[in-house]
Amino acid sequence: MSTIDWSVQADTFKPEVRSLINGQHFDADGELYKKTSPIDLRSLSDIAILNEKEVNIAVNAARKAYNSRCWAGLPLTKRKEILFKFSDLINQHVGTLALLDCLEMGKSIHNLMYDDIPTGAASIRWFAEALDKVYDHCAPARDGALGTITSEPLGVVGAIIPWNYPMIMLAWKIAPALAMGNSVVLKPAEQSTYSAIKVAELALEAGIPPGVFNVVTGDGRTGQALASHMDVDGIFFTGSTEVGKLIMQYAAQSNLKKVALECGGKSPFIVLNSSKQLEYAAQSMARHVYFNQGQICSAASRLIIQAECEAEFLALLKQQINQYQPANPLLTDTRVGAMVSHQQLDKVVNYVEMAVQSGAEVFAGGKAVEPVKNGAFYQPTILTGVRNDMPIAQEEIFGPVVSVIRVKDTAEAVQVANQTKYGLAAAVWTDDFNTAHQVASQLRAGTVHVNAYGEDDATVPFGGMKQSGLGKDKSIWSLQQYAEMKTTWFRYS
DSSP states (O other), rough: OOOOOOOHHHHHOOOOOSSEEEEEEEEEOOOOEEETTTTTTTTEEEEEOHHHHHHHHHHHHHHHHHHHHHTSOOOHHHHHHHHHHHHHHHHHHHHHHHHHHHHOOOOOOOHIIIIIIIHHHHHHHHHHGGGOOOEEEEEEOBTTTTEEEEEOOSSSSEOOOSSSSSHHHHHHHHHHHHHTOOOEEOOOOOOSSSHHHHHHHHHHHHOOOOTTTEEEESSSHHHHHHOOOOOOOOOESSSHHHHHHHHHHHHHTOOOEHHHHHHHHEEEEEEEEOOOOOHHHHHHHHHHHGGGOOOOOOOEHHHHHHHHHHHHHHHHHHHHGGGGGGOOOTSSTOOSOOOHHHHHHHHHHHHHHHHTTTEEEEEEEEEEEOTTTTEEEEEEEEEOOOOTTTTTHSSSOHHHHOEEEEEEEEHHHHHHHOOOOOOOOEEEEEEEEEHHHHHHOOOOSSSEEEEEESSOTTTTTBOSSGGGSSSSHHHHHHHHHGGGEEEEEEEEE
16 A cells, blocks of 8 residues: 555646657647646646647658558567566556546546556556467468458557546557557547656657657547548547547548447446345445446446345445545545546536436435535435436436336346447346346347456457447457458469
8 A cells, every 4th residue: 555645746746748749748839728636626737739730740740650660560579578568667657647647537546556557557468468369360272372361550540538547548549559550649538638648658668669659638629630630540439429429420521540439338237136146236336336436438327126126235235335435536545536527526416406306316325525625526326216218317427326227027127228329338137047148148238247247357348339339449359440451362373
């Protein structure tokens, strides 16, 4: 456990805020994005909003680096060695990175140091290790001919990431992109930019050549310029469904670049009478909806439960709430920090108030709190009596709120679970193997958990169905997103 007084560190810390392009910090002109910390509204260093012309400079640097083959042309063993060093450097700077993200987006120092940042570093190492374990293919030979199927880098990759898991989201995008030999232009969320700049500095230190990994700061306009760029070969996005749809439009209206989107979710957590694991189910649900103030795309925010076990399960879930009460994220014993902004806090408050006005009841929580004066904090909340047609049950609010929907049987549970535009994740809890298999096969979600939630790892893909997006993060399958598949047909005699 760290003994550093992070509050003292925070008072004197001055982050680097300039974009990093072609191996150098870039002094942008024009508009600034004004920043305050959600912890206590303290002023933070503003970031530049890069315009189309400035994004073009970053893309040109990435293209020049790619064409030079300074990275893509390296032997796999050398590329792997550099990515290993990159991962190690991130772990060596965990405190600095944690403080940057804590101040900007309010997540607790503890969770950043012992979860987000090590997990991001491990992801980079995982993809580096996979480099020489993934093979190309050869088509069945026939007389006088041979077909090979090879994967080649896309070229210049644009990546746009959200603020809720800054280091993990960064790694899920840049690690496979770099592993495949691409050059990258990363646009981090304006609410969590500082750590991305620092990571780009560490990439240079590790030996990734200038121009191969660039970071551009800004807001949605900067992201639009990147997604619309005619010389970007692929755009990879994690964020809201609404913005994801815009990204697809930008890609189509420009050069029909490759697109992968990991968008929103409203994940069902089905608990059936046949489950005898209610205590563990309550622990799993609490962690994956209250952790990080509920700002999790796959948050288990819809509890779909049979009436006979509802009272027992809710009592167990309520007991878990004490572990997820928000507190000052700069204290090392805090597990849940602030919401990303007061605007996000207001959004959650409004959704809960609207649900109560429509007939839902507050079983636990339901209020904004101030463990730190002027901070953006919200209690872990349980709402009962929720109907599946209420906005609280259908829209992604990105807050620590569980909506409880009672159902009579398994068939209704599946029906309610699938009655949403989203399809990111889901869970079913039952001790009956046949029921588990049947329900899992019927749920329309990219990841279905059976008697578990959020326990998957880097070996399996993560991504959604329906309006939760297209394409996958993690696993060897995601590597192919950052590559073009080429067939070469040989005729010989």
